[in-house]
Amino acid sequence: xxxxxxxxxxxxxxxxxxxxxxxxxAVIFGMLNIxxxxxxxxxxxGAFVAYFLLNLGGINYWWALLLAPIIVGIFxxxxxxxxxxxxxxxxxxxxxxxTFGIALIVQGVFQNYFGSSGLPYAIPEQLRGxxxxxxxxxxxxxxxxxxxxxxxxxxxxxxxEKTQLGAYLRAATENPTLVRAFGINVPRMITLTxxxxxxxxxxxxxxxxxxxxxxxxxxxxxxxxxxxxVVIGGMGSIMGSIITGFALGVIEGLTKYFxxxxxxxxxxxxxxxxxxxxxxxxxxxxx
Amino acid sequence: MTTLTDDTLPVTPRAMRDxxxxxxxxxxxxxxxxxxxxxxxxxxxxLCFALLACAFNLLVGYGGLLSFGHAxxxxxxxxxxxxxxxxxxxxxELGILVGVAAxxxxxxxxxxxxxxxxxxxxxxxxLALSQLLYFIYLQAPFTHGEDGIQGIPQGRMFGVLDLSKxxxxxxxxxxxxxxxxxxxxxxxxxxxxEVLKSIRENEQRAISLGYRTDQYKFLAFVLSGTLAGxxxxxxxxxxxxxxxTDVHWTMSGEVVLMTLVGGLGTVFGPVVGAFVIIAMQQxxxxxxxxxxxxxxxxxxxxxxxxxxxxxGEIAHYFRRSL
Numbered sequence: 094x095x096x097x098x099x100x101x102x103x104x105x106x107x108x109x110x111x112x113x114x115x116x117x118x119a120v121i122f123g124m125l126n127i128x129x130x131x132x133x134x135x136x137x138x139g140a141f142v143a144y145f146l147l148n149l150g151g152i153n154y155w156w157a158l159l160l161a162p163i164i165v166g167i168f169x170x171x172x173x174x175x176x177x178x179x180x181x182x183x184x185x186x187x188x189x190x191x192t193f194g195i196a197l198i199v200q201g202v203f204q205n206y207f208g209s210s211g212l213p214y215a216i217p218e219q220l221r222g223x224x225x226x227x228x229x230x231x232x233x234x235x236x237x238x239x240x241x242x243x244x245x246x247x248x249x250x251x252x253x254e255k256t257q258l259g260a261y262l263r264a265a266t267e268n269p270t271l272v273r274a275f276g277i278n279v280p281r282m283i284t285l286t287x288x289x290x291x292x293x294x295x296x297x298x299x300x301x302x303x304x305x306x307x308x309x310x311x312x313x314x315x316x317x318x319x320x321x322x323v324v325i326g327g328m329g330s331i332m333g334s335i336i337t338g339f340a341l342g343v344i345e346g347l348t349k350y351f352x353x354x355x356x357x358x359x360x361x362x363x364x365x366x367x368x369x370x371x372x373x374x375x376x377x378x379x380x
Numbered sequence: 381m382t383t384l385t386d387d388t389l390p391v392t393p394r395a396m397r398d399x400x401x402x403x404x405x406x407x408x409x410x411x412x413x414x415x416x417x418x419x420x421x422x423x424x425x426x427l428c429f430a431l432l433a434c435a436f437n438l439l440v441g442y443g444g445l446l447s448f449g450h451a452x453x454x455x456x457x458x459x460x461x462x463x464x465x466x467x468x469x470x471x472x473e474l475g476i477l478v479g480v481a482a483x484x485x486x487x488x489x490x491x492x493x494x495x496x497x498x499x500x501x502x503x504x505x506x507l508a509l510s511q512l513l514y515f516i517y518l519q520a521p522f523t524h525g526e527d528g529i530q531g532i533p534q535g536r537m538f539g540v541l542d543l544s545k546x547x548x549x550x551x552x553x554x555x556x557x558x559x560x561x562x563x564x565x566x567x568x569x570x571x572x573x574e575v576l577k578s579i580r581e582n583e584q585r586a587i588s589l590g591y592r593t594d595q596y597k598f599l600a601f602v603l604s605g606t607l608a609g610x611x612x613x614x615x616x617x618x619x620x621x622x623x624x625t626d627v628h629w630t631m632s633g634e635v636v637l638m639t640l641v642g643g644l645g646t647v648f649g650p651v652v653g654a655f656v657i658i659a660m661q662q663x664x665x666x667x668x669x670x671x672x673x674x675x676x677x678x679x680x681x682x683x684x685x686x687x688x689x690x691x692g693e694i695a696h697y698f699r700r701s702l
Contacts, residue, residue: 122500128500128503128504176680176684179684180683183687184444185499185500186440186446186499186500186503187683187687189446189448189500189503190446190636190640190679190682190683191679191683191684193633193676193679194675194676194677194678194679194680194683195676195680196676197633197672197673197675197676197679198672198673198676198677198680199676200672201669201670201671201672201673201675201676202669202673204669204672205668205669205670205673317508317511317629318508318511320504320507320508321504321508321511323504324497324501324504324505324508354519357515357518358512358515358516361508361509361511361512361515362512364505364508365493365509365512368493368494368496368497369493372496372497373497
């Protein structure tokens with residue numbers, strides 16, 4: 094049973110990353126109509142920024158948790174201003190191709206300087222050790238990742254669904270021209286939205302640094318799984334992305350325990366099943 | 381909804397004639413390669429990728445469906461051909477047939493699944509499906525995991541053509557490429573191809589005219605996947621191995637890049653793009669990961685400033701369709 098709980102925890106942690114990344118993809122897709130293929134690379138950048146902050150600047154994990162998303166978010170906003178904005182009005186697939194190119198550049202540069210092996214990132218002092226919960230041993234850092242990610246996801250949901258700013262954002266998703274007519278600077282909102290989505294990816298990167306090590310290709314395979322998550326959940330609903338992300342992480346964790354051979358493929362197999370039964374994805378809206 | 385090609389020109393009989401002339405010149409140039417001293421393996425490799433890119437282009441350039449998983453057909457056909465040749469000891473012609481048949485079956489299955497969603501979702505689904513196959517091949521015993529299938533016998537095609545001789549192999553690969561290319565050319569210029577283009581331009585209108593667009597897209601997907609399989613089967617004879625790199629998503633990305641550089645939705649673009657990218661990889665092989673960076677940069681530049689691609693720009697300049 095110990096092993097089962099341990100795998101469930103791993104599943105929840107992976108689920109947190111799926112949720113944070115698919116949430117960002119959904120937010121970006123809503124505003125920019127672009128599937129951000131660079132999301133995995135920017136997640137990796139978040140982890141590397143945390144690593145640089147610690148090793149070059151002596152800035153600890155807690156500050157990295159705040160600064161890395163901001164730094165990567167600004168990088169993302171520069172990308173949006175200099176490149177992505179020129180794609181407005183073109184076919185969706187150009188956005189995919191452009192961000193794929195950006196992902197190749199970013200990953201290639203990091204691979205050049207850091208190879209393919211992982212760099213260690215120590216767990217902050219306050220979160221070391223573990224707790225005995227009676228039925229299992231819980232490493233505190235892992236519990237922290239799940240709780241903190243969930244909190245960030247819910248905060249994002251609140252921001253978009255319940256605040257004034259979120260209302261502008263949703264309105265601009267539906268009809269940007271009309272929202273502009275009300276005097277709201279939609280292009281700036283688009284830039285900020287991209288920054289927000291990218292920042293969420295970078296945050297996931299920082300959270301994963303102490304668990305998975307910091308590797309140039311850490312986001313390359315992850316983003317493909319996240320795409321499958323997005324296909325399963327659909328990008329229509331923020332809460333849908335969060336729930337699908339966590340649920341698939343848990344299912345993957347259970348598979349690791351019961352049938353480890355299929356743990357790499359279970360998300361893709363589920364995607365196929367969902368497509369066969371309900372082609373529009375679980376949250377329903379057709380694209 | 382904007383369309384893929386910024387200015388699609390109507391295909392007049394005159395343009396068809398242009399295309400036939402260009403095809404004849406291309407075939408002659410390629411047939412002359414063994415007499416020029418150009419390294420034949422480079423050209424053979426490029427021809428296999430050119431066929432793959434043409435097959436990919438059939439789907440994206442004419443059907444508007446961007447597949448980000450075409451490596452799965454290349455790799456599956458490669459593995460199956462390699463297995464048939466090495467373990468079952470089949471002659472080359474049957475080995476190729478096994479690979480193409482495998483890609484045909486795979487494209488029916490994956491097409492049935494992925495055609496259910498459009499646009500951006502279609503790309504994500506094909507990418508996820510090819511990643512699924514990647515993990516299956518990583519674990520399946522017959523692919524030998526990380527090692528791949530190596531030392532594949534080339535054998536004698538039809539009992540007479542000794543494929544271990546580079547010149548003989550070259551002409552066999554060239555014939556395979558030209559046959560695949562002509563088939564694609566025929567498909568594009570058929571009534572089926574016209575309907576496909578109309579779906580790309582405006583699917584709703586095609587539906588309202590009474591076309592069952594899903595069936596057209598499915599057939600295009602199967603044709604594209606099967607022809608990509610032919611490229612994979614031919615590549616086995618050139619490389620004499622079948623490995624995981626052929627199924628990896630980076631390979632799918634390279635196919636997209638070749639077609640983009642050459643010109644999406646042009647007849648000859650994918651061929652030009654394949655030669656450009658393969659040549660670039662040869663010359664930059666010593667630069668390690670910078671090749672990836674350069675490929676990424678080409679993607680960015682092409683999408684931002686050069687969406688018509690090499691052949692598309694030439695065709696646009698001369699106001700012809702190539």
